[in-house]
Amino acid sequence: MSDFVVSARKYRPSTFTDVVGQLAITTTLSKAIKDNHLAQSFLFCGPRGVGKTTCARILAKTINCENISENVEACDKCESCTSFNEHHSFNIHELDAASNNSVDDIRNLVDQVRFAPQVGEYSIYIIDEVHMLSSAAFNAFLKTLEEPPKHAIFILATTEKHKIIPTILSRCQIFDFKSIGMNDIISHLEYVSKSEGINAEKDALHIVAQKAGGSLRDSLSMFDRLVDSTDLSISYKSVIENLNILDHDYYLKITNQIISNDVSSVMLTINEILQNGFDAHQFIMGLASHLRDLLVCKDPQTLVLLDKGEELKSKYLSQSENCELSFLIKALRMCNKCDVEYRASKNQRLLVELTLLKMTTIGQFVSEKKNNNSQIIAPAKQVEVKIKQEIVEEVPVIEVLHKTVDQVEKVEVVVEEKVEVKTVVKQEPLRRVRKSRFSLSDVMDDKKEVETELNAPKKSENFTESRMREVWMLFAEKINKEGKMNLFITLTSSDPTLEEETLINLKISNDAQEKILDENKIELMDHLRTSLNNDFISLKTELSEDKKSDVPYTPKDKFIKMTEENPHLNTLQQKLGLDPDY
Numbered sequence: 001m002s003d004f005v006v007s008a009r010k011y012r013p014s015t016f017t018d019v020v021g022q023l024a025i026t027t028t029l030s031k032a033i034k035d036n037h038l039a040q041s042f043l044f045c046g047p048r049g050v051g052k053t054t055c056a057r058i059l060a061k062t063i064n065c066e067n068i069s070e071n072v073e074a075c076d077k078c079e080s081c082t083s084f085n086e087h088h089s090f091n092i093h094e095l096d097a098a099s100n101n102s103v104d105d106i107r108n109l110v111d112q113v114r115f116a117p118q119v120g121e122y123s124i125y126i127i128d129e130v131h132m133l134s135s136a137a138f139n140a141f142l143k144t145l146e147e148p149p150k151h152a153i154f155i156l157a158t159t160e161k162h163k164i165i166p167t168i169l170s171r172c173q174i175f176d177f178k179s180i181g182m183n184d185i186i187s188h189l190e191y192v193s194k195s196e197g198i199n200a201e202k203d204a205l206h207i208v209a210q211k212a213g214g215s216l217r218d219s220l221s222m223f224d225r226l227v228d229s230t231d232l233s234i235s236y237k238s239v240i241e242n243l244n245i246l247d248h249d250y251y252l253k254i255t256n257q258i259i260s261n262d263v264s265s266v267m268l269t270i271n272e273i274l275q276n277g278f279d280a281h282q283f284i285m286g287l288a289s290h291l292r293d294l295l296v297c298k299d300p301q302t303l304v305l306l307d308k309g310e311e312l313k314s315k316y317l318s319q320s321e322n323c324e325l326s327f328l329i330k331a332l333r334m335c336n337k338c339d340v341e342y343r344a345s346k347n348q349r350l351l352v353e354l355t356l357l358k359m360t361t362i363g364q365f366v367s368e369k370k371n372n373n374s375q376i377i378a379p380a381k382q383v384e385v386k387i388k389q390e391i392v393e394e395v396p397v398i399e400v401l402h403k404t405v406d407q408v409e410k411v412e413v414v415v416e417e418k419v420e421v422k423t424v425v426k427q428e429p430l431r432r433v434r435k436s437r438f439s440l441s442d443v444m445d446d447k448k449e450v451e452t453e454l455n456a457p458k459k460s461e462n463f464t465e466s467r468m469r470e471v472w473m474l475f476a477e478k479i480n481k482e483g484k485m486n487l488f489i490t491l492t493s494s495d496p497t498l499e500e501e502t503l504i505n506l507k508i509s510n511d512a513q514e515k516i517l518d519e520n521k522i523e524l525m526d527h528l529r530t531s532l533n534n535d536f537i538s539l540k541t542e543l544s545e546d547k548k549s550d551v552p553y554t555p556k557d558k559f560i561k562m563t564e565e566n567p568h569l570n571t572l573q574q575k576l577g578l579d580p581d582y
């Protein structure tokens with residue numbers, strides 16, 4: 001068999017100094033050992049692969065060392081250290097709670113706790129994945145954990161602290177381990193590469209550290225996977241291919257296409273990405289991360305948040321200069337919306353493509369706005385045209401000049417007696433116009449029309465009550481032709497009256513009529529205001545004293561009316577179990 005040992009085991013820290021990324025915890029534990037202020041039960045909790053079990057073993061080994069150094073490190077020479085390193089220590093016991101989680105397992109452990117250690121001062125019990133213990137096992141463990149013998153120390157480790165019952169938490173000294181930082185992982189991977197004689201590119205290690213998600217053990221596992229025994233090198237390209245990660249070049253490329261409004265290239269790029277086997281959801285989330293990185297590049301103070309290699313960082317800085325801040329924020333919102341709607345979408349590829357097309361439109365709008373703000377002011381020109389007076393009378397000179405000279409703001413024609421015409425042409429500022437396959441001119445024209453309508457003066461033409469009733473009946477006849485009988489009956493049940501200059505009052509018979517009017521009020525008011533040329537018309541309704549109870553409106557009223565004529569309908573309704581409300 002091969003002598004290969006995975007890097008996670010081969011380079012597992014043996015002292016607190018070697019532990020990566022947990023300086024606060026290792027410092028606290030070292031001080032507790034030095035001052036001999038040790039708790040009898042510890043709880044190490046945090047994400048996977050961040051050093052919980054490693055710190056538990058180092059703590060157990062150091063506590064029982066017979067010759068602890070001034071730096072609070074085990075000597076690795078005494079009997080206790082030697083037995084621990086050779087995995088046959090009688091004082092340090094490890095229990096995997098994932099496979100030993102029953103009451104009997106805990107009772108056996110409790111019985112074992114009673115015996116004093118053979119070598120050293122303490123018996124240390126490391127229980128990994130303690131959250132897997134059953135409720136009965138937790139309860140059986142409570143009393144021992146609360147009042148253990150002086151020689152017993154318990155170190156519990158878990159990735160899911162919330163699953164541990166409060167009575168256990170209250171009896172432990174809790175240490176929360178954090179995820180390992182990118183720079184710490186990269187530094188450790190560089191150390192391993194150097195130790196193994198492997199030539200690893202810095203950008204390649206960045207990708208491995210980023211993919212690990214804060215877990216040092218995961219990063220070392222990926223590192224082992226990437227190393228080829230025949231070629232001791234790790235390149236950026238090989239990492240991208242082996243870990244099935246979308247290259248940053250794809251995101252840089254498609255972002256350039258978006259801000260250039262190149263819709264065709266964007267569609268071809270996303271098609272290429274999907275054909276290469278990448279998931280559309282993975283792509284849109286990666287694009288969101290890319291836009292976030294461009295956003296932090298906009299401010300020198302937030303540049304420290306960009307975890308990239310130097311070469312890649314320069315590319316991000318260059319692209320961020322071409323992206324407006326408003327564009328990045330809007331594009332991030334679109335990516336977030338696409339992420340939320342992705343799983344519920346029946347056509348997920350179309351959803352992603354539409355999101356990219358919207359981003360392309362934003363890029364065009366920002367570019368046009370930017371170009372419109374930067375104007376080229378052309379100097380005013382003065383043109384003198386000599387022409388005889390007879391020709392002036394026959395030819396529309398002003399129209400000719402308007403068609404001939406570009407950007408004419410004003411033309412002044414001065415005719416001297418049968419001599420010449422002096423024309424002054426004032427040229428307005430020229431603007432750069434960005435040519436694009438997609439234009440927002442139609443949208444902007446619609447916006448101008450809406451603004452014009454909003455700013456237009458309100459119409460307030462006077463009208464008589466008879467004229468109002470005439471317009472009212474025209475609307476009722478229109479409704480009748482459309483087959484809306486309930487609304488027609490409501491409009492014609494009583495004559496509307498004009499209480500004030502623009503206030504119309506209509507008496508209705510019941511609440512059903514009021515509901516019908518509310519549902520169609522916008523259409524009615526629009527007809528009245530347009531036909532009577534008055535934007536201040538309003539409608540008021542009130543219930544009449546003599547309610548017309550004989551006119552059915554709701555399904556229930558109609559059913560009651562029918563049963564009065566034919567009582568057998570009640571029997572039919574009861575036998576069939578019908579609901580008259582529907």
